[in-house]
Amino acid sequence: MTPSTIAILVEGRRRRRRQWMIVIWSLAALACALCFAMLCLGTTIYPVKDVLRALAGEQLKGVSFAVQTLRLPRMLAGLFAGFAFGIAGNTFQTMLRNPLASPNMIGITAGSSAAAVYCIIIVHTSEFVVSVTSIIAGLLTVMLLYFLSRRGSFSVGRLILIGIGIEAMLSAAITYMLKIGAQYDIPTAFRWLSGSLNGSQMSELPPLVIAVAVFAPLVMLLSRHLSLLELGEQAASSLGLNADRTRVALIIGAVCMIALATATTGPIAFVAFLAGPIAKRLVGIGFSSVLPAGLVGVNLVLASDLIGQFAFEIRFPVGVITGILGAPYLIYLLIRMNRKGDF
Amino acid sequence: MIVPIPTTDPPQAAHAPRHLALVLVAGIVLLGVCIVASLALGSKMLSWQQLMNAIVHPGTDDYATAIIHKRIARTVFSLCCGGALGVSGALMQAVTRNPIADPSILGVNTGAALFVVCGIAFLHIGSPGPYISLALVGAAVTAVFVFGIGSLGRGGPTPIKLILAGAATSAALSSLVSAIMIPRTDVIDQFRYWQVGSVGSGSWDTLVLFAPFLVLGVAAGFLTAPALNALALGDEAASGLGVRTGTLRAIAALAGVVLCGATTAVAGPIAFVGLLATHLMRLFLGPDLRYVIPLAALAGAIVLTLSDVCGRLIGSPGELEVGVVTAFIGAPILIILAMRSKVRSL
Numbered sequence: 001m002t003p004s005t006i007a008i009l010v011e012g013r014r015r016r017r018r019q020w021m022i023v024i025w026s027l028a029a030l031a032c033a034l035c036f037a038m039l040c041l042g043t044t045i046y047p048v049k050d051v052l053r054a055l056a057g058e059q060l061k062g063v064s065f066a067v068q069t070l071r072l073p074r075m076l077a078g079l080f081a082g083f084a085f086g087i088a089g090n091t092f093q094t095m096l097r098n099p100l101a102s103p104n105m106i107g108i109t110a111g112s113s114a115a116a117v118y119c120i121i122i123v124h125t126s127e128f129v130v131s132v133t134s135i136i137a138g139l140l141t142v143m144l145l146y147f148l149s150r151r152g153s154f155s156v157g158r159l160i161l162i163g164i165g166i167e168a169m170l171s172a173a174i175t176y177m178l179k180i181g182a183q184y185d186i187p188t189a190f191r192w193l194s195g196s197l198n199g200s201q202m203s204e205l206p207p208l209v210i211a212v213a214v215f216a217p218l219v220m221l222l223s224r225h226l227s228l229l230e231l232g233e234q235a236a237s238s239l240g241l242n243a244d245r246t247r248v249a250l251i252i253g254a255v256c257m258i259a260l261a262t263a264t265t266g267p268i269a270f271v272a273f274l275a276g277p278i279a280k281r282l283v284g285i286g287f288s289s290v291l292p293a294g295l296v297g298v299n300l301v302l303a304s305d306l307i308g309q310f311a312f313e314i315r316f317p318v319g320v321i322t323g324i325l326g327a328p329y330l331i332y333l334l335i336r337m338n339r340k341g342d343f
Numbered sequence: 344m345i346v347p348i349p350t351t352d353p354p355q356a357a358h359a360p361r362h363l364a365l366v367l368v369a370g371i372v373l374l375g376v377c378i379v380a381s382l383a384l385g386s387k388m389l390s391w392q393q394l395m396n397a398i399v400h401p402g403t404d405d406y407a408t409a410i411i412h413k414r415i416a417r418t419v420f421s422l423c424c425g426g427a428l429g430v431s432g433a434l435m436q437a438v439t440r441n442p443i444a445d446p447s448i449l450g451v452n453t454g455a456a457l458f459v460v461c462g463i464a465f466l467h468i469g470s471p472g473p474y475i476s477l478a479l480v481g482a483a484v485t486a487v488f489v490f491g492i493g494s495l496g497r498g499g500p501t502p503i504k505l506i507l508a509g510a511a512t513s514a515a516l517s518s519l520v521s522a523i524m525i526p527r528t529d530v531i532d533q534f535r536y537w538q539v540g541s542v543g544s545g546s547w548d549t550l551v552l553f554a555p556f557l558v559l560g561v562a563a564g565f566l567t568a569p570a571l572n573a574l575a576l577g578d579e580a581a582s583g584l585g586v587r588t589g590t591l592r593a594i595a596a597l598a599g600v601v602l603c604g605a606t607t608a609v610a611g612p613i614a615f616v617g618l619l620a621t622h623l624m625r626l627f628l629g630p631d632l633r634y635v636i637p638l639a640a641l642a643g644a645i646v647l648t649l650s651d652v653c654g655r656l657i658g659s660p661g662e663l664e665v666g667v668v669t670a671f672i673g674a675p676i677l678i679i680l681a682m683r684s685k686v687r688s689l
Contacts, residue, residue, distance in 0.1 A: 100507060151682055157503040161443075161681035164510055165674045168614065172670035175539060179663055194521060269518065314526035324522055327515025331492065334511050338496035338504055 013286075020287045027282075027295035031079070034302035038075040039067055041310060069202075077200035078301045078318070080208045081265045082275075084257035086297020087219055087290055089272025090279060091254040094226050094289070095247060098156045099333060102273035103258050106163025109267040110170035111141030112259040117174050117192050120263075121181035130263050131207040138259035141166065142251055195268030195319030197305050204264050211260040215253035216294065222250055223288040269319045270326025271300050277333065300325075360628040370641045374422075377648040381418040382411055385655045386662070420545025420553075421651045421665070422644040424610045425620075427557050427602040429643020430564045432617015433624075433636045434599035437571040438592055439490070442680055443502045445618035446482075446603035450513035452612035454485025455604045456538070457516045457523075464523050471549050475556065475608040482604030485512060486596070502684070540613030540666030542651050549609045556605035561640060563598035568632040571595060575630065613666045615673020616643050616650075622676055646672075 039051045046054075046063050054060050054067040089102045103109050115137030119130040145166060149159040178189045190196055219226075225246045228236045236243045258272070279292035301318060304325060308316035383389045389407055397411040428446065435444040446452050458481025462468040468477070489512050493505035520538060570591050573581040578588050606613065620642035624635045647665060650672065654663035 105510070148678060148682060158681050158684070161503060161506060162678050164506065165678035165681065168670050168674040168677070172667045172674070175667045176657070176663055176671075179658060179661070179667075190521075190525070194518070269514070312526075316522060316525055320518060320522045320525065323514070323518025327511065327518055330511040331508075331515060334504075334508055335492055335495060338492065338508075340496070 016284060016286060020283050020292075023282045023292055024295065027292060027299060031295055031298045031302065034299060034306065035075055035079060037306055038078065038302055039071050041306065042066060042071060073200040073202045073205065074197045074305070075302070076202075076205055077208075077265055078197050078305050079298055080205070080212050081197075081261040081268060082271060082298035082301030083216065083294040084208065084212050084261035084297070085268060085272040085301070086275030086279070087216055087294040088254035088258045088261075089274075089297070090276035090289055090293035091219055091226065091250050092272075093276040094230050095250060096156050096159065097230060097232075098160070099273075099277050099337075101156060101160055101163075102276070103254070104267055104269065104272055105167070106145060106160060107166035107170055108138055108141050108145075108163075108255060109258055109262055109272070110167045110174065112138040112255075112262040113192055113267050114170045114174050114177070115259075116263040117177045117181070121188070121192075122177055127204060127207065131260055134259040134263040135256050138255040138262075139252070141170075142255055190317050190319070191266040193266070193319075194317060194323055195266040196317030197265055197301075198315075198317060200265070208260040208264045211256050215257050219250060219253045220288070220290050222246060222253075223290040226250065226290070227288065266319065268301060269323040270330070271297050271322055274300060274322075274326050274329060277329075360631060360634055362627050363634060366624070366627045366638060370638065370645065373645050374641065377645050377652070378418055378422075380652045381421070381648050382414050384652055385410075385414065386660045416547050416550070417542060417545045417651075418648060420550055420609075421542040421648045423550065423553060423557055424542060424545075424606045424613065425616060425644035425647025426640035427560060427606045427643070428613060428616040428647065429620035429639035429641070430561050430617075430636055431599045431602035431606070432619075432643070433621040433632065433639040434564050434567075434571075434595050434602075435617065436621055437574065437632055438596045438599065439500055439505065440575065441500065441502050441505060442622070442684070443506050443618070443677065445615060445621075446599070446607075447513075447612060447614035447616075448506055448618065448677070449486065449489050449509040450511075450516065451482045451486050451489070451509075451600065451603055452540070452607045452614070453513045453516040453520070454488075455479070455482040455607035456612045457481055457520050458484075459608060460520050460523050464527060471552055471609065475552060475605055478608030479556075479601060479604040482600045482607065483597075485516070486600050488512060538611070539664040540607070540611035540669075541662075541664040542610050542647070543662060543664075545610070553605055553609050556601050560598045560602035560605070563594055564602075564636050564640075567591060567595045567598070568636045571632045571636075572630075575632070611664075611666060613647070614670045615676065616647050616669050619643075619646055619669070619673045619676050622680070 036048060036051070039055075040046055040048060044062070044066065046067070050060055050063045051067055054063045055072070058064070089104075092101055092103050092106075092108075093099050112134040116130055116134045119125045119133050125133075145159060145163055148162050149155075174192055178192060191198065225236075225241055228239055228241050229243060229246065231239075233243055275293045275297040276289065279289045279296045282296070283289055283292050300322060304321035305318040308318050308321040379394070383391070383394050387410055389410065393407040394411065397408040401408070401412075432445045435446065435449065436442060438444075455478035458477045459474050462473065462477040468474070489505065489508045490500060492512075493508035494500035496504070517538065524538070570581075570586045573584045573586045574588060574591060576584075581588050581591075603617070617639075620639045621635065623642050624638045628634045628638060647669065650668040651665040654665050654668045657663050657668075
């Protein structure tokens, strides 16, 4: 290679690096703006100044209660759940090299939801038990999926089909539990069917926050390995990667985040599915899409929740809005994949 | 027009499948068990004596008799819906030449449900008559849409492409159903039934509305069965045997859509019955559709009615919608099919 080619490569890489930073900062700025919007907007609209003072701990009549007790938990739940769903969804999609293999499509979210519904609605356990059970259920679902799809030769198509079957069974189980547990409690039912930030409380948040704080950096650290895995099993091993160990670490990280986010907000439809492909489009090939996917997830959840709260006469739960926004994209993606002949 | 000559049937198809008699007897016995169970079991358990009494003396004016009359309508209704879904599943599998086709998996039931919900919400339609036409339009539109997306690209409509197109469309449409439902909490009970199928509302009136579609669809299914057998050999071979493949596909697909659309209109979206019934019958009878289609109707009726009885027992003192039960027992079939199929055929 001549020095000039190297210079071009270096320049190109620097340009893409700059583009990546721009994407990250604009996503982060948008997320901040949405966070403030979540705190300021409501049946009464408070100015940013009052909100900041209430957050700082000052007691302002009306503002403090609305911001600290109602809007802050809602905002934080959306923020952390969106981040967790985005990163975890992107991890599965990258690892299985198929954008359709997002955790809610293949039943992992449904496994965690089913466990959480059982603990919260049927047995009434403490938050700690809910968190642990939903993580265990998520991991068990992954193991079941893995063992069922490993028979014969492995193919992602088979895994997705089996996942759709598992998802159908678990959803039926959730409907049954809602039926016996919360027969006339429609908000609760919607939380577990499509995800909602309604009624988020500060006391529910710590497990999710801890999981995101622990596992999001882990997944980001492994993101270099993740991009090697994307090249395929053999290429990854020959580049010196312990593929199995990386995969297990990534799965555990992603499932813990999914499980705790699901236990807090319910399975917010399509966020885990949409965040990865959108982030990949924004940053292009060659750079980690983990952090952008998390930020896209945050923006999706917060923006959809604001739309759900204020755009219509009725307040819609966030999951319904993400469902309506996400479904056309899913269909578009399918059309594109079929055209390209990915299956 | 070329008239199909009976002697062109492949010779082995002239023989009835080996287990036909056994399957028939077992099916009829099971059907009897189902009917009795469906009449006697529920949140109010009835004794054999009460059952006989109510049937022998239908005029008696007591509690048990009233319950049984209600349950007779419900049982007949669920048998009809199950039969329709069974035939619909078998037809769709034959037309798409695809073992995983089922009205629910292809999203057709959700499409029908969405149209009905829109009709209730925006056009203020309150009677079950127009529901059926709305549901039929919804089912047809969704079927065309899903099949269109699923058959793009290389290899035509492969199972995985179809099922993903169906699952995606279904997810999209059920989000819309939710969005339309939520603001209308006052009528949410009426809507709830459009999200999860149930035969609880079955009455003689709805049955009368449903019957013409059932008869037409099932008749079309039975009549096209021999030609569909030829279609299984491939389009060219079928044309060689004198089958007009385009017309045949259109008729069979239309019959399948009419059956599941009409069922959804009266009972809501019920999943996996067609898949389960058809594969059970294929397992016992082999691929000959002249036997599989009629017996899939029998199997569908049995599966749906048993599921309904299970739902009533599990959900007691209320009831669990039959759609939930069939999803739970039918989804494993999908998993097994996915495990068994060859990678290339996915």
